[in-house]
Amino acid sequence: MGTALVTGASAGLGLEFAWQLATARxxxxxxxxxxxRLTRLASQLEAAAGVRAEVLAADLTDRGDLERVAARLRSDERPVGLLxxxxxxxxxxxxxxxxxxxxxxxLDLMVRAVMVLSHEAAGAMRARGRGAILNVGSVAGLxxxxxxxxxxxxVRVFTEALSxxxxGTGVTATVVAPGFTRTEFHERGRIDTAHYPEVGWLxxxxxxxxxxxxxxxxxxxxTPSLRYKAVSALLRLAPRSAVRAFGGYRRALPDGAQAQTDES
Structure with a gap:
């Protein structure tokens, strides 16, 4: 894939994506x-894995910043093979x-930015005849x-449509839908996870x-893990009335807190 561009790379799953991609050269x-934080991470990746780590600080909810990232995806210099x-x-x-x-x-971050960046990446990759787009979804989407x-x-339906x-173009689109995952997400959002079953964590x-x-x-x-494959299958087969009842049953969370996985 050559160069991979990872959004939300400073924390959570994005940080793990950065490390695994870098260690895979x-x-x-x-x-x-x-x-x-990105600059510190880039130095660590370059020292540990011997790869080039480029820093692109951007707020993807800002249209100007989003365009700068889109322009990087269009660039033929060190072309991005994986978004x-x-x-x-x-x-x-x-x-x-x-x-x-x-x-x-x-909405801007998790829908518009995904659409804009996927559009730019898909066009550039298709012209080269190779590439991949990976969108991070969630079992919550079911x-x-x-x-x-x-x-x-x-994100799930969009990725399916994009695929x-x-x-036949040499470019693929994948959506990963994890369940509860141990990252900074819940702690930074002051979300009480004491009632979440231990078996549910990835x-x-x-x-x-x-x-x-x-x-x-x-x-x-x-869908990572057999247990979430089973959960996802059940949710797809269950009557939507049951799915809505399950959503309404979730425990209330503290008012006003926001958990952000894109950066600290």
Whole structure:
């Protein structure tokens, strides 16, 4: 794949993607808002893996910053062979009573940015006849737990549609849909996870390894772990009334908290 561009590379799954890609000898372009943290990570990756790590500080909810990342994807200099759309945020609020501006920011980050960057990457990769796009979704996209579920459902269907359009071009599209994963996401959002069952947790290292393996094999829908494959199958088969009831059953979270996985 040559060079991989990872959004939300400074924390969580994005950080793990950066490390696994670098140790597999891929040059990386690291995208997040925190330039200082990205610069530190780039130095670590270059020293440990001997690859080139490029820093591209950007707020993907800002149209100007988003265009700078899109321009990097269009560039023929050290062309990007793998785009990992990982940046995301979890809003710890109800939709009706919550902050609408925060909802719009989440939509921009997890829907518009994914669409724009996928568009630019797909066009450039198709012209070269090779490449891959990996979008980070969630099992939450199969249930009904606020706008986060809606955004991740969009990512799943969008990726499937993109894979159909790219068939036969040498370019693939994959969406990975993990369940609960041990990252900074919940802690930074002040989300109480004490009631989450231990058996439901995945390790970020395993999630990323499974996702990258599925990208190499051209898999469209990637669901790490047998238990979440089973959960996903049940959710797809269950009546939507039952799925909605399950979403409504989730425990209320502290008001006003926001968990962001795109950067610190």
């Amino acid at each position: 891929h040059d990386v372009v690291l995208v997040a808002r925190d330039e200082q 990992v759309n990982n940046a995301g945020m979890g809003l710890n609020q109800s939709f009706v009573d919550g902050d609408l501006a925060a909802e719009e920011r989440a 249930i009904a737990t606020g706008t986060y579920s809606a955004h991740k459902a969009w 159909v359009e790219l068939k 390790d970020a290292e395993d999630v990323v390894a499974a996702a990258l393996a599925d990208v190499r094999r051209g898999v469209v829908l990637s």
